[in-house]
Amino acid sequence: MTKRNTKAKQLILDSLKNTKSAVSQEILQKELGEEVDRATIYRVLNSFCDDGIVHKILSDDGKYYFAFCINCSGKQHKHNHFHFRCLECGKIECLPNEMDVKLPLGYKSVNFNGFISGYCANCS
Template identity: 70%
Template sequence: MHVRNTKSKSLILETLKNSKQAVSHEKIQAELGESVDRATIYRVLNRFCEEGIAHRITGDDGKQYFAACLKCQGKEHRHNHLHFRCLNCGKVECLPNEIELKLPAGYRPANFNGFISGHCPACA
């Protein structure tokens, strides 16, 4: 299946890669303004998650955040790290430490969503 590389897709990918933190759909929409509509952003972000370009984080606030993947290949996401949301400034970031998951025999993880909220170093 051929996947087109559209201008919208390129803008969204550039926004994800340039961000130093995980970003919500709303933040991407605000940054891109009227150049890309809401539905396109949702569709592209979902495709990025399916393709291993980005990963989705469901926060303790119920929002979904997206961050660019670094080591993922295709549908196999290769990261088991925690995510942190600052209760003061609202920043959501991927923490660098990988966590080793030890599941009982026969279990195979497809997704990991470890989330912590508190105060970042700048707000602590």
């Protein structure tokens, strides 16, 4: 079964591509207004995550944010990097440096969720 590209999917994808930071479902809802309902945004974001189009970030504020994937292929996410939330402007960014966390013998990493909060270059 192939997934079809709907208007809602395209609007959400365009929004994610055009932003320079990670966004929450709530932020997307405000941006898209009445064009796409909340449940559709939630479903599409999770579908994009499963398909390797976006990655999901759990912030220190307890919300999930979604960022457009740059170097991922298919369902293979490569996101061993920290995320940064500015306490002043609220912007959430993927920091560019990949991290190599050495785990004990026998352990296998599936997900990495490193998070830092502070003040971004514009707000500090």
